[in-house]
Amino acid sequence: MTESLRFLMCSPDHYEVDYVINPWMEGNIHKSSRDRAVEQWQGLYHLIQKRAIVDLVTPAVGWPDMVFTANAGLVLGDRVVLSRFLHRERQGEEPYFKAWFASNGFTVYELPKELPFEGAGDALFDREGRWLWAGYGFRSELDAHAYLSDWLDIEVLSLRLVDERFYHLDTCFCPLSNGYLLYYPPAFDAYSNRLIELRVPVEKRIIVAEADADVFACNSVNLGSIIIMNRASTNLTQQLNALGFEVWETPLTEFLKAGGAAKCLTLRVTEPVPTGRELGLQSMIENRTVLLEGHLLDSGLINRALDLIVEGGGSFQVLNFELGEQRQSTSRAEVKVSAPSHDLMEEILSQLIGLGAIPSTREVCDIHLAVVNQMGVAPEDFYVTTIYPTEIRINCEWVRVTNQRMDAAIVVHSTPTGSIAECKLLRDLVVGEQVAVGVEGIRSVRNPESRDQRHTQEFSFMGAGVSSERRVELVVEQIAWDLRHIRDRGGKVAVVAGPVVIHTGGGLHLSQLIRDGYVQALLGGNAIAVHDIEQSMMGTSLGVDMKRGVSVRGGHRHHLKAINTIRRWGGIRQAVAQGVLNSGIFYECICRGVPFALAGSIRDDGPLPDTQMDLLQAQADYSRLIQGSDLILMLSSMLHSIGVGNMTPAGVKMVCVDINPAVVTKLADRGSVESVGVVTDVGLFLSLLVRQLERLTHPLKAG
Ligand code: ARG
Numbered sequence: 001m002t003e004s005l006r007f008l009m010c011s012p013d014h015y016e017v018d019y020v021i022n023p024w025m026e027g028n029i030h031k032s033s034r035d036r037a038v039e040q041w042q043g044l045y046h047l048i049q050k051r052a053i054v055d056l057v058t059p060a061v062g063w064p065d066m067v068f069t070a071n072a073g074l075v076l077g078d079r080v081v082l083s084r085f086l087h088r089e090r091q092g093e094e095p096y097f098k099a100w101f102a103s104n105g106f107t108v109y110e111l112p113k114e115l116p117f118e119g120a121g122d123a124l125f126d127r128e129g130r131w132l133w134a135g136y137g138f139r140s141e142l143d144a145h146a147y148l149s150d151w152l153d154i155e156v157l158s159l160r161l162v163d164e165r166f167y168h169l170d171t172c173f174c175p176l177s178n179g180y181l182l183y184y185p186p187a188f189d190a191y192s193n194r195l196i197e198l199r200v201p202v203e204k205r206i207i208v209a210e211a212d213a214d215v216f217a218c219n220s221v222n223l224g225s226i227i228i229m230n231r232a233s234t235n236l237t238q239q240l241n242a243l244g245f246e247v248w249e250t251p252l253t254e255f256l257k258a259g260g261a262a263k264c265l266t267l268r269v270t271e272p273v274p275t276g277r278e279l280g281l282q283s284m285i286e287n288r289t290v291l292l293e294g295h296l297l298d299s300g301l302i303n304r305a306l307d308l309i310v311e312g313g314g315s316f317q318v319l320n321f322e323l324g325e326q327r328q329s330t331s332r333a334e335v336k337v338s339a340p341s342h343d344l345m346e347e348i349l350s351q352l353i354g355l356g357a358i359p360s361t362r363e364v365c366d367i368h369l370a371v372v373n374q375m376g377v378a379p380e381d382f383y384v385t386t387i388y389p390t391e392i393r394i395n396c397e398w399v400r401v402t403n404q405r406m407d408a409a410i411v412v413h414s415t416p417t418g419s420i421a422e423c424k425l426l427r428d429l430v431v432g433e434q435v436a437v438g439v440e441g442i443r444s445v446r447n448p449e450s451r452d453q454r455h456t457q458e459f460s461f462m463g464a465g466v467s468s469e470r471r472v473e474l475v476v477e478q479i480a481w482d483l484r485h486i487r488d489r490g491g492k493v494a495v496v497a498g499p500v501v502i503h504t505g506g507g508l509h510l511s512q513l514i515r516d517g518y519v520q521a522l523l524g525g526n527a528i529a530v531h532d533i534e535q536s537m538m539g540t541s542l543g544v545d546m547k548r549g550v551s552v553r554g555g556h557r558h559h560l561k562a563i564n565t566i567r568r569w570g571g572i573r574q575a576v577a578q579g580v581l582n583s584g585i586f587y588e589c590i591c592r593g594v595p596f597a598l599a600g601s602i603r604d605d606g607p608l609p610d611t612q613m614d615l616l617q618a619q620a621d622y623s624r625l626i627q628g629s630d631l632i633l634m635l636s637s638m639l640h641s642i643g644v645g646n647m648t649p650a651g652v653k654m655v656c657v658d659i660n661p662a663v664v665t666k667l668a669d670r671g672s673v674e675s676v677g678v679v680t681d682v683g684l685f686l687s688l689l690v691r692q693l694e695r696l697t698h699p700l701k702a703g
Pocket of ligand 1: 022071090120121122171258259
């Protein structure tokens with residue numbers, strides 16, 4: 001090897017768009033012209049030759065993408081990490097490149113099989129030699145980055161690609177001399193953008209507009225102050241000129257059809273080994289192994305866990321998967337999680353813990369605690385709770401957290417008999433309290449019996465038009481059984497209801513459920529109460545005659561009249577006592593001693609004296625009323641149902657009924673067996689439910 005600058009290229013003798021392995025190739029099969037490709041390739045070749053020596057590797061028949069020598073491997077000094085192509089369509093290029101490197105005096109490093117990495121297409125040196133930027137997300141695996149850092153002895157900064165048009169790092173990212181960086185930020189996830197911004201000062205970042213990115217402006221060859229690219233807008237050229245760069249455009253449209261341009265067609269084979277580098281900061285990649293157990297396949301748990309890792313910016317390797325043999329036996333998976341930084345690892349792990357995963361590595365440590373030093377504010381990095389039973393490890397013992405709910409912090413108190421832990425809302429945190437931080441020493445317990453999600457998925461698609469009434473009936477039948485059973489053993493059912501219950505004629509049925517002792521608590525807002533009372537007093541709901549379904553002249557006033565009447569008497573209970581209100585949902589509640597809580601909102605008319613306009617108090621009231629519920633029936637109120645969902649621990653069965661499938665999915669998708677979503681008209685649902693309950697009570701009469 002010489003001291004001069006050298007590039008490796010491969011002439012396009014056999015170049016062709018023969019298959020589709022990236023979005024640019026779509027619709028371009030056999031659409032490129034060989035003659036034009038040769039001419040364009042030579043244009044580039046001559047430009048590079050003005051400043052560097054170009055070595056050539058012999059093109060091989062049957063491997064049309066071999067022209068893209070950037071993907072041959074990653075060179076540093078006299079070492080090369082050979083590519084392991086993700087797609088079969090390119091794997092055949094590997095031996096040709098390997099032979100070229102070997103015969104040119106390089107030490108060739110080969111990654112384990114099944115660990116894709118596409119060379120300099122996905123790994124670009126900072127031109128000052130400070131570190132290596134490495135891409136992952138489409139063609140290369142994050143785990144390969146650890147090898148790069150080890151073999152090439154350089155710090156690796158991993159960047160996650162998220163736009164499939166920019167599937168290789170060099171399609172959207174180009175480090176330039178003097179520490180400049182030409183790049184297209186939307187091609188990266190938020191974390192990667194943050195990392196770039198941390199390492200490259202703002203005055204060195206040259207952000208490329210989408211129009212330039214689309215013609216591969218980032219896929220440039222940088223030789224000192226010269227930047228060779230397919231095409232640049234006037235804007236970009238001016239910007240680069242102002243920074244002292246000269247842009248050499250050379251058309252490469254034939255290669256764009258395969259998803260490559262100037263940089264892809266070249267591989268710099270003289271990469272100086274950086275000197276004076278800070279040692280120790282090799283790679284920020286972290287690895288942890290976690291264990292998952294349960295009905296991993298049936299419940300979709302394994303998919304959710306793996307998706308979560310990838311969405312969180314990490315990558316995974318399933319080390320062991322023991323599939324439960326029988327339907328009732330559980331499966332077990334050991335998964336190695338890699339994340340590009342400690343912070344991301346913690347983030348991913350805390351979510352995996354929420355899914356019931358247990359970090360399996362080394363000895364498990366005790367929980368880390370930090371002190372609250374501002375009222376109502378948790379320490380940085382506090383563990384955010386989920387609905388699932390959680391345990392934390394204190395002095396080598398697992399302690400169950402009490403008051404389990406989601407979106408809270410875990411507070412640890414020491415008592416003479418040991419430590420206790422409880423979930424606490426941020427606003428309730430007191431200065432001096434100890435709060436769990438990080439993810440060490442925390443586990444959440446999932447019931448391995450639960451086959452999870454099934455119901456949710458099964459019933460949600462009714463909204464998509466494939467539902468049959470028979471299916472709704474089947475769910476209703478099941479719910480009726482549950483209600484009956486809970487009532488008969490003295491259990492508790494809480495109902496969350498929105499005003500739609502009244503508009504759809506369900507008021508009658510809900511009243512009956514309360515009268516028959518199926519409801520032990522009622523939660524709603526101002527509106528359901530006002531509509532119920534309006535209907536009871538005037539036969540209309542928001543001015544619509546509930547019997548005939550038509551608006552009554554001047555009916556909209558009914559609404560305010562109803563509010564006013566209740567206000568005059570001082571509240572619902574007083575109105576019932578005076579005989580002013582003598583039917584309806586709230587009348588039944590008062591008569592049966594069923595407690596209710598009405599949470600106010602900004603749009604409330606009135607409100608009724610019973611509506612709690614202090615929202616923190618309303619949350620506390622809700623939370624008190626749902627304590628100890630066996631089942632919560634959520635009837636067409638997204639707002640109040642989500643509120644309730646947030647404060648309910650796992651293990652409480654939830655039934656969510658709404659005509660809007662999105663609402664049902666949002667609410668019922670608690671990832672647990674206990675939620676059932678029913679997409680249907682709530683009035684219809686209630687009438688079916690009442691009928692079904694009657695059938696259970698009087699099997700002969702109701703037929
Ligand atoms: N068709 C090739 C592929 O999809 C294009 C490779 C472009 N190379 C690059 N370094 N971006 O693999």
